[in-house]
Amino acid sequence: MTGQGQYDFKKRASAVMANIVQFENVGLRYGTGQETLSDISFTLASGSFYFLTGASGAGKTSLLKLLYLAQRPTRGLIRLFGEDAVTLPRKRLPGFRRRIGVVFQDFRLVPHLSAYDNIALPLRVSGVPESDIEAPVREMLAWVGLTERAKAKPPTLSGGEQQRVAIARAVIGRPEMLVADEPTGNVDPDMAERLLHLFDSLNRLGTTVVVATHDFHLLGRIPNAHMMRLDSGKLLDPTGSLRFPPPKPA
Amino acid sequence: MAVKLVPSAADRRLLDESRGTRAMTWIMAIMLFLTVLAGALGLGTRSAAVLLGRQLAGRLTVQIVEPVEAQRSAQTTAAVAALRRLPEVTRVREVDRAELTSLLRPWLGSDGADPDLPIPALIDVDLGSTSDATLARVARAVAAVAPTARLDRQESWMSPVADFMTMVTGLAFALVMLMAAATAAVVILAARAGLETHRDTIEVLHMLGSTDVQVSRLFQRRIALDTFFGGVLGTVLAGGMVVLIGMQLRALGSDLLSGLTLGTGDWLLLALMPVAFALLATLAARAAVTGALGRIL
Numbered sequence: 001m002t003g004q005g006q007y008d009f010k011k012r013a014s015a016v017m018a019n020i021v022q023f024e025n026v027g028l029r030y031g032t033g034q035e036t037l038s039d040i041s042f043t044l045a046s047g048s049f050y051f052l053t054g055a056s057g058a059g060k061t062s063l064l065k066l067l068y069l070a071q072r073p074t075r076g077l078i079r080l081f082g083e084d085a086v087t088l089p090r091k092r093l094p095g096f097r098r099r100i101g102v103v104f105q106d107f108r109l110v111p112h113l114s115a116y117d118n119i120a121l122p123l124r125v126s127g128v129p130e131s132d133i134e135a136p137v138r139e140m141l142a143w144v145g146l147t148e149r150a151k152a153k154p155p156t157l158s159g160g161e162q163q164r165v166a167i168a169r170a171v172i173g174r175p176e177m178l179v180a181d182e183p184t185g186n187v188d189p190d191m192a193e194r195l196l197h198l199f200d201s202l203n204r205l206g207t208t209v210v211v212a213t214h215d216f217h218l219l220g221r222i223p224n225a226h227m228m229r230l231d232s233g234k235l236l237d238p239t240g241s242l243r244f245p246p247p248k249p250a
Numbered sequence: 251m252a253v254k255l256v257p258s259a260a261d262r263r264l265l266d267e268s269r270g271t272r273a274m275t276w277i278m279a280i281m282l283f284l285t286v287l288a289g290a291l292g293l294g295t296r297s298a299a300v301l302l303g304r305q306l307a308g309r310l311t312v313q314i315v316e317p318v319e320a321q322r323s324a325q326t327t328a329a330v331a332a333l334r335r336l337p338e339v340t341r342v343r344e345v346d347r348a349e350l351t352s353l354l355r356p357w358l359g360s361d362g363a364d365p366d367l368p369i370p371a372l373i374d375v376d377l378g379s380t381s382d383a384t385l386a387r388v389a390r391a392v393a394a395v396a397p398t399a400r401l402d403r404q405e406s407w408m409s410p411v412a413d414f415m416t417m418v419t420g421l422a423f424a425l426v427m428l429m430a431a432a433t434a435a436v437v438i439l440a441a442r443a444g445l446e447t448h449r450d451t452i453e454v455l456h457m458l459g460s461t462d463v464q465v466s467r468l469f470q471r472r473i474a475l476d477t478f479f480g481g482v483l484g485t486v487l488a489g490g491m492v493v494l495i496g497m498q499l500r501a502l503g504s505d506l507l508s509g510l511t512l513g514t515g516d517w518l519l520l521a522l523m524p525v526a527f528a529l530l531a532t533l534a535a536r537a538a539v540t541g542a543l544g545r546i547l
């Protein structure tokens with residue numbers, strides 16, 4: 001979002017002050033019902049950290065889908081990495097998607113691949129040579145605490161473990177933008193904090209992070225995060241000036 | 251993911267292939283078995299027809315139908331001499347009476363051996379050229395010395411056989427084409443079924459930025475390899491069968507059927523069938539997969 005205003009104390013070298021995402025009057029309608037998202041307008045500053053909150057069914061997942069190009073809007077304008085994402089020809093989508101890391105709400109792990117192979121997938125898709133894959137995958141496995149489970153297939157992992165694999169897969173390619181849909185929904189508070197720290201580290205390296213969550217405990221953990229609130233498909237405070245933690249009344 | 255014929259271990263794991271879809275290999279073995287048999291039949295009859303044509307082209311039979319024995323033999327001798335003088339004639343041979351009677355025995359019984367029975371004299375003639383002008387000159391030369399002579403071009407009385415062979419050849423090649431079309435259809439169905447089976451994996455790959463070409467490569471490589479190995483199996487079996495049939499045909503000792511042989515080029519062509527079909531399968535799989543992927547975002 002633009003207008004970090006008086007609260008913007010960030011001094012991150014890699015945070016180029018350009019907008020990585022711009023939504024203007026975006027609407028999304030599934031089928032013929034009423035709009036799931038209406039009049040969504042906001043901008044995301046490159047290198048910033050955003051939380052997207054809202055009640056279940058508010059449209060968080062739908063908004064993120066527009067962001068990671070799994071869905072085209074029914075109206076409005078979306079610019080991504082400085083280009084019009086609405087009319088982006090289909091054959092250019094893969095190139096854009098490789099720049100975005102996604103933690104899906106339902107993980108979307110490939111069930112017959114080991115945790116190791118699931119995490120390695122984005123690198124293989126991008127054509128990284130096999131010799132350059134092992135080290136980063138091992139590093140990610142260690143980060144999410146799954147070194148021992150590298151060979152395990154997702155169906156034999158707990159919900160929390162699957163979620164960590166999904167997160168490792170999303171961040172391994174050092175994406176320009178990380179989109180995470182309730183990434184701490186299935187882990188205990190300690191692990192949630194650890195994962196958030198991982199996102200923060202990535203953010204410090206320059207990745208723009210968007211985390212949808214309804215876990216209010218998380219919101220205070222990232223000092224300079226912005227917050228976007230969705231309510232019944234509409235964005236509250238689209239100026240983005242709302243910040244967490246809220247300034248304490250004097 | 252560079253262009254590789256053999257998928258990397260990681261690529262192989264990507265589409266869960268433990269769920270055996272190896273039925274494809276067997277289907278392709280059957281397809282190629284039938285295709286190679288049809289192809290061998292086509293190539294065999296084609297070479298037999300070529301051989302027959304070459305043997306019959308420029309072959310004439312001169313019949314002297316004079317009923318009086320003395321005049322018949324005089325005319326025959328004169329006709330042979332006249333034919334020998336013509337430069338276009340490469341060979342002249344009078345069919346002797348003993349040979350003729352043995353040929354006629356099935357129709358005439360032992361009466362055929364009766365020296366009083368008038369049997370036309372036959373002269374086999376090979377011509378160096380088959381042009382109409384040559385034929386006319388030969389006919390004039392013979393008619394001048396043997397007024398009762400009749401000329402038969404062997405080509406014309408063998409033409410139904412040649413037509414039959416042409417038809418068999420055409421039919422066999424049409425069968426090969428049909429098998430190719432059926433193979434492409436099977437591949438397209440298999441690719442579509444594969445897409446359905448692996449839908450979730452493919453969606454994930456898409457979201458991670460896989461291109462349609464990358465995804466279709468996973469399928470097309472699998473299908474190409476199945477087609478190739480199944481095809482090689484079918485081709486080897488069919489080849490063995492063709493060799494066996496060839497041996498049987500030669501044992502029959504028929505002039506006509508022994509022309510049904512395959513040359514080195516023909517064998518090479520048959521051996522290339524699995525490669526050609528694997529290529530065809532690859533293209534069909536790619537078309538099916540990219541077509542289906544084009545429908546998802």
Ligand SMILES: Nc1ncnc2c1ncn2[C@@H]1O[C@H](COP(=O)(O)OP(=O)(O)O)[C@@H](O)[C@H]1O
Binds near residue numbers: 030056058062
């Ligand atoms: N693919 C879909 N087809 C139809 N309706 C959908 C689809 N996805 C979400 N919705 C509807 O859109 C609304 C918002 O859903 P969602 O974006 O998942 O909200 P949240 O992630 O905030 O819980 C819900 O009412 C949901 O039923």
Ligand SMILES: [Mg+2]
Binds near residue numbers: 060105
């Ligand atoms: Mg959701």
